[in-house]
Amino acid sequence: MAHLLIAEDDELLRDSLRTIFTQAGHEVSTCVDGALAWAAIQTEAFDAVVLDLGLPHLDGFQVLTRLRQRWPTLPVLILTARDGVEDRVAGLNAGADDYLTKPFNLDELLARVQAMLRRANLPAHANPSLPVA
Ligand code: CA
Numbered sequence: 814m815a816h817l818l819i820a821e822d823d824e825l826l827r828d829s830l831r832t833i834f835t836q837a838g839h840e841v842s843t844c845v846d847g848a849l850a851w852a853a854i855q856t857e858a859f860d861a862v863v864l865d866l867g868l869p870h871l872d873g874f875q876v877l878t879r880l881r882q883r884w885p886t887l888p889v890l891i892l893t894a895r896d897g898v899e900d901r902v903a904g905l906n907a908g909a910d911d912y913l914t915k916p917f918n919l920d921e922l923l924a925r926v927q928a929m930l931r932r933a934n935l936p937a938h939a940n941p942s943l944p945v946a
Contacts, residue, residue: 815860815930819843820850820876821892822868826915830863833919834926847871854880861888861929863922864909866900874907881908888929892917 817839821827827843834841842857844850848870854862862880866873873891880887890911891904901912910932911925 814838814840816840816858817842817926818850818853818857818859818862818864820847820862820868820873821865822846823865829919830922833923837923837927845869847873847876851876851879854884859887860933861890861926863890863892863926865892865894866904867894874903877904877907877909886933888926888933890922890926890929 817834819827819830819834819841821830821843822845824845827845831841831843842853842859844853847868850862850864850868851871853859854876864873864876868876871879877889877891880889885908889909890913891909892913892915893900893904894915901914904912910929913922913925
């Protein structure tokens with residue numbers, strides 16, 4: 814089980830995200846804007862963040878930039894409504910680990926977040942005596 818932060822201002826999508834991650838056994842906190850997301854990140858310990866880029870008050874880029882200055886390795890997946898490659902590149906350059914472009918498949922999002930969590934829990938250097946999976 815992981816503690817996840819979902820920052821998404823679209824209520825229907827936010828509820829869908831909460832449902833799918835809760836059903837997968839995770840503890841989910843949600844925020845409706847970037848300022849609340851940044852406040853939550855500073856006061857609670859999260860294992861991963863799903864961050865919409867188009868958020869009120871602070872946008873996802875601003876949240877991500879602030880977050881990365883203090884938590885360089887916290888897994889972050891960004892959601893972008895725009896299909897332009899510029900947003901995805903800018904998000905990755907700002908420190909996102911992965912991204913999905915809306916509209917996306919909820920099962921794919923869940924799988925990508927689980928993959929981020931697995932990578933985050935790997936030791937920095939794999940044991941060479943173990944077989945490669
Ligand atoms: Ca949005």
